[in-house]
Amino acid sequence: xxxxxxxxxxxxxxxxxxxxxxxxxxxxxxxxxxxxxxxxxxxxxxxxxxxxxxxxxxxxxxxxxxxxxxxxxxxxxxxxxxxxxxxxxxxxxxxxxxxxxxxxxxxxxxxxxxxxxxxxxxxxxxxxxxxxxxxxxxxxxxxxxxxxxxxxxxxxxxxxxxxxxxxxxxxxxxxxxxxxxxxxxxxxxxxxxxxxxxxxxxxxxxxxxxxxxxxxxxxxxxxxxxxxxxxxxxxxxxxxxxxxxxxxxxxxxxxxxxxxxxxxxxxxxxxxxxxxxxxxxxxxxxxxxxxxxxxxxxxxxxxxxxxxxxxxxxxxxxxxxxxxxxxxxxxxxxxxxxxxxxxxxxxxxxxxxxxxxxxxxxxxxxxxxxxxxxxxxxxxxxxxxxxxxxxxxxxxxxxxxxxxxxxxxxxxxxxxxxxxxxxxxxxxxxxxxxxxxxxxxxxxxxxxxxxxxxxxxxxxxxxxxxxxxxxxxxxxxxxxxxxxxxxxxxxxxxxxxxxxxxxxxxxxxxxxxxxxxxxxxxxxxxxxxxxxxxxxxxxxxxxxxxxxxxxxxxxxxxxxxxxxxxxxxxxxxxxxxxxxxxxxxxxxxxxxx
Amino acid sequence: xxxxxxxxxxxxxxxxxxxxxxxxxxxxxxxxxxxxxxxxxxxxxxxxxxxxxxxxxxxxxxxxxxxxxxxxxxxxxxxxxxxxxxxxxxxxxxxxxxxxxxxxxxxxxxxxxxxxxxxxxxxxxxxxxxxxxxxxxxxxxxxxxxxxxxxxxxxxxxxxxxxxxxxxxxxxxxxxxxxxxxxxxxxxxxxxxxxxxxxxxxxxxxxxxxxxxxxxxxxxxxxxxxxxxxxxxxxxxxxxxxxxxxxxxxxxxxxxxxxxxxxxxxxxxxxxxxxxxxxxxxxxxxxxxxxxxxxxxxxxxxxxxxxxxxxxxxxxxxxxxxxxxxxxxxxxxxxxxxxxxxxxxxxxxxx
Numbered sequence: 001x002x003x004x005x006x007x008x009x010x011x012x013x014x015x016x017x018x019x020x021x022x023x024x025x026x027x028x029x030x031x032x033x034x035x036x037x038x039x040x041x042x043x044x045x046x047x048x049x050x051x052x053x054x055x056x057x058x059x060x061x062x063x064x065x066x067x068x069x070x071x072x073x074x075x076x077x078x079x080x081x082x083x084x085x086x087x088x089x090x091x092x093x094x095x096x097x098x099x100x101x102x103x104x105x106x107x108x109x110x111x112x113x114x115x116x117x118x119x120x121x122x123x124x125x126x127x128x129x130x131x132x133x134x135x136x137x138x139x140x141x142x143x144x145x146x147x148x149x150x151x152x153x154x155x156x157x158x159x160x161x162x163x164x165x166x167x168x169x170x171x172x173x174x175x176x177x178x179x180x181x182x183x184x185x186x187x188x189x190x191x192x193x194x195x196x197x198x199x200x201x202x203x204x205x206x207x208x209x210x211x212x213x214x215x216x217x218x219x220x221x222x223x224x225x226x227x228x229x230x231x232x233x234x235x236x237x238x239x240x241x242x243x244x245x246x247x248x249x250x251x252x253x254x255x256x257x258x259x260x261x262x263x264x265x266x267x268x269x270x271x272x273x274x275x276x277x278x279x280x281x282x283x284x285x286x287x288x289x290x291x292x293x294x295x296x297x298x299x300x301x302x303x304x305x306x307x308x309x310x311x312x313x314x315x316x317x318x319x320x321x322x323x324x325x326x327x328x329x330x331x332x333x334x335x336x337x338x339x340x341x342x343x344x345x346x347x348x349x350x351x352x353x354x355x356x357x358x359x360x361x362x363x364x365x366x367x368x369x370x371x372x373x374x375x376x377x378x379x380x381x382x383x384x385x386x387x388x389x390x391x392x393x394x395x396x397x398x399x400x401x402x403x404x405x406x407x408x409x410x411x412x413x414x415x416x417x418x419x420x421x422x423x424x425x426x427x428x429x430x431x432x433x434x435x436x437x438x439x440x441x442x443x444x445x446x447x448x449x450x451x452x453x454x455x456x457x458x459x460x461x462x463x464x465x466x467x468x469x470x471x472x473x474x475x476x477x478x479x480x481x482x483x484x485x486x487x488x489x490x491x492x493x494x495x496x497x498x499x500x501x502x503x504x505x506x507x508x509x510x511x512x513x514x515x516x517x518x519x520x521x522x523x524x525x526x527x528x529x530x531x532x533x534x535x536x537x538x539x540x541x542x543x544x545x546x547x548x549x550x551x552x553x554x555x556x557x558x559x560x561x562x563x564x565x566x567x568x569x570x571x572x573x574x575x576x577x578x579x580x581x582x583x584x585x586x587x588x589x590x591x592x593x
Numbered sequence: 594x595x596x597x598x599x600x601x602x603x604x605x606x607x608x609x610x611x612x613x614x615x616x617x618x619x620x621x622x623x624x625x626x627x628x629x630x631x632x633x634x635x636x637x638x639x640x641x642x643x644x645x646x647x648x649x650x651x652x653x654x655x656x657x658x659x660x661x662x663x664x665x666x667x668x669x670x671x672x673x674x675x676x677x678x679x680x681x682x683x684x685x686x687x688x689x690x691x692x693x694x695x696x697x698x699x700x701x702x703x704x705x706x707x708x709x710x711x712x713x714x715x716x717x718x719x720x721x722x723x724x725x726x727x728x729x730x731x732x733x734x735x736x737x738x739x740x741x742x743x744x745x746x747x748x749x750x751x752x753x754x755x756x757x758x759x760x761x762x763x764x765x766x767x768x769x770x771x772x773x774x775x776x777x778x779x780x781x782x783x784x785x786x787x788x789x790x791x792x793x794x795x796x797x798x799x800x801x802x803x804x805x806x807x808x809x810x811x812x813x814x815x816x817x818x819x820x821x822x823x824x825x826x827x828x829x830x831x832x833x834x835x836x837x838x839x840x841x842x843x844x845x846x847x848x849x850x851x852x853x854x855x856x857x858x859x860x861x862x863x864x865x866x867x868x869x870x871x872x873x874x875x876x877x878x879x880x881x882x883x884x885x886x887x888x889x890x891x892x893x894x895x896x897x898x899x900x901x902x903x904x905x906x907x908x909x910x911x912x913x914x915x916x917x918x919x920x921x922x923x924x925x926x927x928x929x930x931x932x933x934x935x936x937x938x939x940x941x942x943x944x
Contacts, residue, residue, distance in 0.1 A: 074602045439595055446597040502824050504629040504812065505784060509637035510595075512617075513604045533604045550828060562600055569595045572629025572812040 001524055001544045001553075006495070009429045012581040014541060015558050016491045018081055021068035023403035025427070025585050026050040028065055028081055029491040033443060035084055036484035038477075040091035045098055047085055050585065052122050052168070052402050053147070055160045058086025059472065060151050062248075062279060062397040070488050073537070074513065074560050077452040079486045080475075087480040089160070095167075100129035102172035107131035109193040109416045114181050116165075117145020118398045119389025120198035122405025123412065125168045126588040130413060134173035135192075139180030140231070143169060146200055146390075147398060149227035150249065152256045153468040184357045184385070194384045194412045197371075198405070201390035203353040207244065207346050211302030215309035215344075219302060222253045222347030229256055229467065238342025240264040242312055244299055245347035246276035251283065253345040254291045259467040266339065267293045268312070270329060272319060285471070289464065298329065300336060302344065311340040350395050370394065377421040378408040386412055409588035417593055425592055428584045433577050434492055435568075441578055443492050445565040448485035489563045493581045496554055498546045500575035507567035507576055508532065513560045516567060521553045531557055595623045611647040619644045621671040625664070631783030631809030632662055632731045636669040638786050639700070639729075642793035643670065646841070654690060654697045658683040658712060661738055662704030662731035662809075670700075681712025684719030684728070688910070691724050694920040695911050698797060699726035706736055709745035709764045716766070720773040720802045725909040727796040727803045730766055731783070733811040734822040741814030752819030765891065767901060770804040771884050776907030777803035778883070780898045782827050783810065787836075792900060794839040800861040801907030808896065827896060834872040834886075834899040840865045860905050868900060877903050 006012060014020050018028040026047060034043035047054035061082050069078030109132050113120040116138035124134050142148055143165045147156070169175050181187055187195060204221035206212070212219060218238065222245065228234040241262040243254040246269035257265045267286065269276055273295050276283065283293065297314035304310055314337045317329040352370060357363060362382040364372045371380050373387045380387055388404035390396060411421040434442045456473045457463070463471045475483060508516050514533035521527070527542060528535040535542060535557040545554035568576040586592055599620065607615045619640040624633050643653065650672040657663035659680035666675050674697065678686040687701045701719075708716045708730050719728065734747040741754050748763045770778050777799040781789040789807065796803035808827050810816045816823040821830075841864050858866040868877065876882055883902045890897045917924070 074605060447600050447602060449601050502629065502812075502816070503784065504631070504810070504824060505634045505637070505786065506629045509633055510599065510623075512600045512602060514607070515604075533606060536606070549825075560604055562602055564597070564600050566595065566597075566599065566623075570624075570628045570633070572627065 001521060001527060001542065003546045004541070004544045009427050009583055011541070012429070012431065012493050013583050015493060016581065016583075017068040017070050018065035019491070019583065021064045022051075023064070023400045024051045024406065025583060026065075027491065027582060027584070029487055029489050030582060031088060032079070032081070032084055032484050032487045033489070035087055036444070036481055040088050041093045041095060041098070043088035044092040044095065047088060048095070048167075049587075051399060052125055052405070053118065053164050053398065054085050055089035055164050056147055056156060057398060058082060058084075058089050059156050059160070060147075061085070061399050064399070070490050070560065071486055074488075074562065075451070080452055080455070080483050083455050083472075083475055084480060084483060087475050087477070090474050091477065099167055100171060102170070103129060103131045105131065106133050109133065110135070110191070111412060111416075112137065112187055112190070112192045112195045114184075114187070114195065114197045115145055115199035115389075115391070116140075116143035116175070116177070117198055117200050117389060118147060118401040119391070119405045119408070120145070120196060121165060121168045122402045123196050123198065123388065123409045124173055125171065126406060126409035127412060128168075128171035128173055130589055132416075136169070136173055136175045137179050137181050138177050141178050143175060143177060145198075149230050150223050150252065152226065152252050153230065154255070154259065154463065154466075154471050155252070157468070157470050182356050184363075185361050188361065188385070192384075193416050194386060196408055196412060197357075197385065197387045197391050198389045198401070199391045201350045201352045201395040203351050204346065205349040205351060207299060207348060209299060209301055211304050214307060215302045215304040217307070218309035218342060219344045219346065222249045222345050223350055225345055226252055226256060229260065234260070236261045238262070240341040241266070241343045241345065242339055242341040243267045243345045243347060244312075245269065245349070246271055246278055246293075247347060247349070248278045248282050249350070250345075250347035251278045251286045253347050254286055255289055256467060257343075257345065258289050258291065258464055262343075265291050267291060268297050268299070268314065268339065269293065269295050270298050270317070272296060275327075289460065296329070296332065297337065303338065309342065309344065311338050312344060313338050352391060352394060376407070376424070377411045378404060379411055379415070379421055384415065406585065406587055410586060410592055413588040414593060419593060425586050427586050430582045431493070431495070431579045432582075433579050434565075435577060439569045441492075441565055443489050443578075443580070444485070445489070445492075445563070445578070447488055447562055447564060448482065450482060450486055452486065453479050453483045490561075491581050492563050492565070492578050494543075494556065494561060494563065494567060495577050495579045496543065496545055496556070497575050497577070498548060498554075500573040501545075501548055501554065502573055502575075503548055503550055503552070504572060506570040506572065510566045510570040512564065512566065513562055515557050515559075515561045517555050518548070518552045519555060520551070521547065527555055528557075531555060533557070535559060595625075597623070599623050610644055612649060614644065614650070616640060616644040618672070619650060619670055621666070621668045624668045626661060626668075627737075627813045629812035630661070631733060631811070632665050633668065634783040634786065635729070635731050635789070635807055635809055636665050638783075638789040638793055640669045641786070641790045642797060645790070646794055646797060648698060648797070652697055653700060655700045655702060656683050656687045656690065657702040658704075658707035660704040660707045661733075661811075662702060663707055665731065666702050681707055681710070681715055683707065684712065684715040684724075687726055688719055688722065688724050691726065691910065692916075693922045695725070695916070696920045699724070700797070701726050701728040703728070703730050705730060705732045705734060705744045705746040705766075709766060713745075713764070717769065717773050720770050720775045720804060723774070723776065723802050723907065723909045723913060725800055725802070725911070727793070727799075727805065729793070729796075729805045729807060731809045732766065732806055732822070733809045733815055734763075734820070735811045735815035737811045737814050748821040751821045752817075754814050754817050756819070765887070766804070767806045768884060768887055770806075771880055771902055774802075775804045775902070776801035776904040778902040779804070779900045780806045780808070780896070782808045782831055782896075782898060784824055784827065785831070785898075788833060788898065791837045791839050795837060795860075795864075795866050795900070798839065798860055798862055798864045799903075799907070801904070801909045821894075830894055830896050832872070832890060832895045832897050834870075834875040834897060834901070835877065836869040836871060837900055838867045840867060858903060858905050861907075866900070866903070871899070877901060
């Protein structure tokens with residue numbers, strides 16, 4: 001193999017698995033260390049800069065970082081990254097003096113933001129301090145978008161939303177709530193310099209089955225129903241409830257039902273338990289609240305009597321896999337099953353809807369009715385109209401919406417300054433030695449052996465009484481500290497300098513996870529098989545040195561490195577050093593132009 | 594010095610040996626030696642060898658004297674018996690322990706100061722008595738703990754870190770061990786585990802006095818130009834006479850080498866050493882030839898490594914003394930005082 005090039009932002013970034021997996025590339029180990037030091041406010045601001053909604057995401061994020069976490073590969077479970085973020089939010093001090101100051105003088109550019117969800121709010125957060133005149137539209141009476149309408153209050157209290165949405169709207173912008181934009185053409189005609197569409201994927205899919213019309217009074221679309229609960233238009237449901245669908249919305253629907261009078265609540269899903277779209281922890285939480293999840297049942301018909309829903313008939317199926325491993329659900333050969341119920345919530349997906357965008361104003365749509373968006377710049381085929389969040393590429397989640405928002409803000413800023421939106425600066429990176437003295441590092445290099453700590457929850461009986469009562473109590477400081485100690489500090493990189501190496505093997509001998517090998521060079525497959533511990537995880541890079549005096553190369557498998565720094569401690573010549581890699585994403589502003 | 598303990602977290606695919614132990618189970622505490630010390634590599638090789646031999650850690654006794662090398666038993670086999678003895682007296686304490694309990698596997702760890710200076714007599718006598726042990730000298734040719742004076746194994750003409758030339762003749766422990774009748778003699782280099790680990794395995798399986806002289810660079814005081822025990826010097830002058838694989842008796846021999854190049858040697862315990870010749874005419878069963886070869890290569894500044902001499906039919910101290918097969922420390926009063934009838938029989942036999 002060639003000597004590994006660590007220049008540029010990507011090589012070391014990829015070693016920080018959590019940050020690499022995060023759509024907004026939040027520097028996770030950096031804020032976890034700050035939490036460990038008790039610097040909660042600093043930790044919060046690291047998050048706020050990167051993901052805009054630390055308190056909200058610390059409770060609701062889909063946490064792509066956690067399945068990526070290296071800790072999950074050296075022991076059973078990853079670091080509780082998401083819930084540590086909440087610790088920063090819960091324990092921070094007043095951050096008013098750390099927020100950008102509202103700009104007194106406008107730069108003369110006017111931007112309209114359609115929808116006040118996480119994507120638009122991120123664009124607003126990034127552009128307001130630059131002097132843009134922003135106008136934020138939303139059909140609801142409060143800002144927040146799906147954060148407020150679809151996520152139940154027992155997972156995310158209203159105060160948290162108000163606080164973090166408030167930090168953004170407080171930066172100085174016109175917020176026009178209760179004003180649903182009915183025509184993009186009309187909006188554009190108002191002379192905005194750019195329009196950002198962050199209107200989400202607001203339409204819940206329906207199931208057109210026999211009995212749907214007749215029993216309509218007791219069949220509800222999941223996201224609409226959740227929204228009605230959130231805005232207190234609905235406050236009860238029947239005793240027996242069936243939730244159709246296996247995603248996170250289904251989990252929110254069933255748990256909300258349990259709090260609004262549902263005693264016998266079931267989730268019934270077409271697919272198997274493992275293939276369900278809901279996150280593992282959301283399924284766990286539902287099961288904890290005595291909600292059974294029934295799998296491989298396809299709804300066939302809503303049964304009803306005298307215009308009132310009586311139940312749902314399901315066909316039992318089983319999975320069958322073809323040569324290519326594709327799954328097909330086939331009839332299981334068992335009789336259909338009928339489940340009685342009083343209400344049905346349909347949570348089988350949601351989709352985009354753009355009836356308010358005229359098709360003759362230069363915005364091209366594809367055959368599925370989605371706007372054609374450049375995935376890097378988020379620009380539509382109309383140069384001054386940008387999309388982001390669920391509106392751009394279909395339903396994802398908050399953290400993706402934030403990531404889109406940051407990128408769209410860069411594009412809008414460049415567009416308004418007459419620059420090419422395709423030309424985008426790389427993120428800023430620094431790589432700094434953590435050496436403080438002989439065998440002393442400026443980070444805590446001794447990883448704890450503890451297993452993952454569980455976030456304390458409110459007693460179930462109490463939690464089920466009130467839909468607005470938060471279930472999770474959050475980590476207390478002491479427990480949070482112990483959880484932080486599980487973090488492996490993957491951003492503190494093992495950096496190897498060939499000229500200093502005397503090939504004494506000290507690093508090989510000390511490495512607790514057998515990451516380092518000195519061996520004859522070969523191609524990648526060959527090398528992976530010949531290392532001290534075979535490097536079978538091909539997603540993880542091999543760090544290969546130049547040829548050393550004995551003709552061998554140093555090969556380090558990044559896969560399960562604990563970043564404990566023992567290689568550097570036992571190195572007599574300083575050929576190994578522990579260097580902190582900090583990557584800051586490019587955000588809209590001066591340095592981008 | 595490293596202040597943290599080595600994390601317990603290990604590679605998820607870390608293999609277990611026949612006893613269900615991983616290599617990590619044979620480790621000790623974190624080394625307090627200087628970073629890059631050759632001794633740490635030898636410790637790692639001992640760990641690897643014991644793991645690969647499926648040795649039960651509690652059946653191993655590791656004994657040492659005084660010095661950097663003699664500190665190392667703390668850094669491997671944390672679950673074995675250990676005795677850090679008096680300077681140069683490890684061979685006697687080991688001999689005593691071996692007499693008392695012949696069932697343990699004895700590993701004597703020493704250095705060039707401990708064995709070639711203060712303990713030279715002890716070293717020689719434990720070897721000539723054929724104590725069943727592996728005696729390993731971690732040989733760095735320098736007094737590291739007292740900051741870099743020449744030791745008794747420093748080669749004549751080599752230079753100290755400050756540039757002083759050594760005028761005294763160096764003691765070659767390998768030649769001495771051969772003369773004293775050691776039945777397994779090898780030399781290796783801490784920087785070559787591929788050679789060292791099989792040698793340690795074979796020596797641990799050998800019945801009788803096994804001796805390994807392991808050149809181990811002192812990074813702090815003896816790893817400079819002018820030293821004959823630096824990483825660079827040893828790598829440039831290392832002449833390996835053979836390579837070896839140890840095949841435990843329970844495994845079938847599957848490796849097939851061209852005839853004439855590989856010599857299989859069966860040991861007492863049934864294990865087989867597969868010796869692959871590197872130097873064409875070197876014969877490790879010829880003690881006198883070995884001595885002559887070593888002298889001739891040494892005169893050229895070469896460091897001969899590999900398995901230098903082996904007598905697979907060796908006798909050990911217990912066999913020479915005709916002791917009972919049970920360890921002496923397990924004999925009870927009943928066996929040790931067999932009564933007046935037995936005494937009468939003994940007396941009668943001497944009349």
